[in-house]
Amino acid sequence: MTEAAIAIIGGTGVGRFPLDEGPESVTVTTPWGDALAGVGRLRGRRVVFLARHGAGHRLPPHRIPYRANIAALRMLNVRAVLATTAVGSLRTDLVPGDFVLLNDFIDFTRYDRGGTFFDEPGQVVHTDFSDPYSPQVRNTALAAAETLGIALRPRGTYLCADGPRFESPAEVRLFAAWGADVVGMTGIPEATLAREAGLHYAGVSLVTNPGVGLSEVPVAHSAVEAVMAAMGPRLQSLLTETAAQLDVDALPPIGPGVPLPGLSEARWG
Ligand code: HPA
Numbered sequence: 001m002t003e004a005a006i007a008i009i010g011g012t013g014v015g016r017f018p019l020d021e022g023p024e025s026v027t028v029t030t031p032w033g034d035a036l037a038g039v040g041r042l043r044g045r046r047v048v049f050l051a052r053h054g055a056g057h058r059l060p061p062h063r064i065p066y067r068a069n070i071a072a073l074r075m076l077n078v079r080a081v082l083a084t085t086a087v088g089s090l091r092t093d094l095v096p097g098d099f100v101l102l103n104d105f106i107d108f109t110r111y112d113r114g115g116t117f118f119d120e121p122g123q124v125v126h127t128d129f130s131d132p133y134s135p136q137v138r139n140t141a142l143a144a145a146e147t148l149g150i151a152l153r154p155r156g157t158y159l160c161a162d163g164p165r166f167e168s169p170a171e172v173r174l175f176a177a178w179g180a181d182v183v184g185m186t187g188i189p190e191a192t193l194a195r196e197a198g199l200h201y202a203g204v205s206l207v208t209n210p211g212v213g214l215s216e217v218p219v220a221h222s223a224v225e226a227v228m229a230a231m232g233p234r235l236q237s238l239l240t241e242t243a244a245q246l247d248v249d250a251l252p253p254i255g256p257g258v259p260l261p262g263l264s265e266a267r268w269g
Helices: 066-075 135-148 169-177 190-196 221-245
Strands: 005-010 021-030 033-042 045-051 078-089 099-101 104-107 157-160 182-184 200-210
Touching (some): 005 221, 066 190, 078 190, 135 221
Antiparallel strands (some): 033 045
C-alpha cells in the first residue's frame, strides 16, 4: 500500500513549496475532474503539495475544483491536510502579518461551489462539525510554532465569502458581529469536503489586510500578495515543521466513514 502522506494546500502567495525530494507533478483524474499535485518528501515524510489557485494563480476562488482537489488527495493516500489562506481581519487587534490557526468557520458562500461529495438521492450523509478543524493537526501546528518561536494565534473563526470581489464595509461589520475573526474566499468548501473524505484538515490563515472599512486604505490584491511575500518564509517553516512533527499513521479516523461515491476503497490505498 502507498505510504500515507500529509498534504500542503498553498493559497495565495504559496504557489510553490520546496521539498527535500521532488515534487514530481501528477495529474489525478477523479470523478469530479482532474487535479494537479506534486508528490515528494520533506524531512523524511511523504508530502503532497497542491497549489489551490493552479499553476500561476490562474483560478479565481469560485472556479477552484474543490471536490477534484480533495478527492485527488484522498486517492494519493493523504491522511492530513495543512492549508494556508490569505485573509482580511475583522478585528482591530488582528493585524497584517499575524498568523491564525483556525478552530471554527462560518460558511457564507451562496453560489454552488460543489460543496458536498454526497449529492445524489440515496446518499444522505450528514457530517459532524462540532470540532470543525482537526484537533490533532492543530495541536501539532501549535507545537511546531512553539519549536520555531513563531507567534501563532491558537484560535480564530474564518468566514468564507464567495468573492472574487472584496467585502463592503457593512458586510465586514456584519461578519464581525457574527463572531468571525477573519474573512477569506477559499477555506470553504475545502475544509468541509476534507472532513467528508475522512481527511484531518487544519487551516493556517495569514492576515494580509484590515477588513474593508476598518482602515482608510481600500484593499488591493497587490497588498495581499506583498504581505504574503514578506511572511512567506515564516509560513513555509511553520508548515515544514508541522509536517515533520505530525505522525500521520497515528491519526484516529475522522469524518462520516462513508466511501466517496465513485471511488473504490482499493483506489485510496
Ligand atoms: N476579504 C476576503 N478575502 C481576502 C481578504 C479580504 O479582505 N484579504 C485576503 N483575502
